Amino acid sequence: MSDLLEHIAPTRLVPEGHYGPEGATGVSARAANTSASPLAAATLVARKGATGRLIVACAAAGLPLADAPRSSGGAGLEAVGTGPGRWLVLAEGMSGPDLVARLAGMAQGLAAITDQSDAHLILDICGERARAALEKGVTVDLEPTVFRAGDAATTVVSHVGVTFWQRDGATYRFAVGRSFAPAFLRWLTVSAAEFGFALAGTGRG
Amino acid sequence: MRIPCPYCGARSSHEFAYLGDAAPTRPDPSAPDAAEAFHSYVYERDNPAGPMDELWYHSAGCRRWLKVTRDTRTHAITAVAFAGTGEGGR
Ligand SMILES: [Zn+2]
Numbered sequence: 001m002s003d004l005l006e007h008i009a010p011t012r013l014v015p016e017g018h019y020g021p022e023g024a025t026g027v028s029a030r031a032a033n034t035s036a037s038p039l040a041a042a043t044l045v046a047r048k049g050a051t052g053r054l055i056v057a058c059a060a061a062g063l064p065l066a067d068a069p070r071s072s073g074g075a076g077l078e079a080v081g082t083g084p085g086r087w088l089v090l091a092e093g094m095s096g097p098d099l100v101a102r103l104a105g106m107a108q109g110l111a112a113i114t115d116q117s118d119a120h121l122i123l124d125i126c127g128e129r130a131r132a133a134l135e136k137g138v139t140v141d142l143e144p145t146v147f148r149a150g151d152a153a154t155t156v157v158s159h160v161g162v163t164f165w166q167r168d169g170a171t172y173r174f175a176v177g178r179s180f181a182p183a184f185l186r187w188l189t190v191s192a193a194e195f196g197f198a199l200a201g202t203g204r205g
Numbered sequence: 206m207r208i209p210c211p212y213c214g215a216r217s218s219h220e221f222a223y224l225g226d227a228a229p230t231r232p233d234p235s236a237p238d239a240a241e242a243f244h245s246y247v248y249e250r251d252n253p254a255g256p257m258d259e260l261w262y263h264s265a266g267c268r269r270w271l272k273v274t275r276d277t278r279t280h281a282i283t284a285v286a287f288a289g290t291g292e293g294g295r
Binding site for chain 2: 068082083084086139140153155156161
């Protein structure tokens with residue numbers, strides 16, 4: 001891929017550190033689900049014909065859901081639309097089984113709920129040049145007037161399937177299948193290095 | 206070619222898997238002419254030059270089947286909807 005990654009095994013996460021020109025950090029990325037900071041995840045899928053009722057039930061329990069590629073937050077949870085009647089739900093500082101139980105209580109039998117806590121690397125990407133780096137592989141239009149805070153997309157980056165959403169003006173959160181995360185991080189590292197890239201939370205790779 | 210998915214928005218065709226003609230419907234297997242009807246269903250296809258209804262699966266996006274009306278001469282897409290009859294094409 002490039003000299004930058006020559007000595008990093010393609011099967012391992014890119015180790016935390018600084019890549020590219022010294023003294024510049026145009027892009028920062030941090031793994032958000034590490035053993036030090038657990039982040040539970042689950043998929044919430046409406047039963048056939050029950051999407052509308054599920055949205056009403058979850059809203060009543062404090063979690064607003066949009067049946068659209070959007071993220072929303074409430075009741076300490078973060079929900080992201082990944083398809084019609086389908087969401088990925090994240091919860092900080094909670095265990096997977098606790099999140100599943102919590103969602104089951106909210107959904108009142110209107111949804112299938114599956115623990116996905118081990119499924120993804122969750123990566124928060126920010127910095128002045130984050131968009132410039134992401135645009136090298138993301139084919140969704142990230143122009144701020146088009147892709148705004150709360151917008152989400154499930155798509156392919158460098159042949160790797162991802163779901164990502166913009167959390168606020170400055171941060172993109174990516175969920176990448178765990179076994180594909182080394183390849184995604186290699187793409188991100190070579191794409192961001194020219195701006196100065198600070199990577200944290202991946203340990204020694 | 207970009208396909209405007211009703212859920213995801215406009216996406217590159219490489220996110221999709223192509224099935225082909227959306228017109229054939231599965232014959233009744235208990236009908237007396239089932240063997241001939243299935244032969245036609247499986248093998249016989251029109252090859253129109255112009256607008257055609259096709260099935261595309263958004264495998265790398267929302268994972269829904271879409272019915273896409275595409276002009277086979279120009280790739281111009283004039284209509285897209287979820288395939289199937291339920292909400293979100295389910
Ligand atoms: Zn889609």
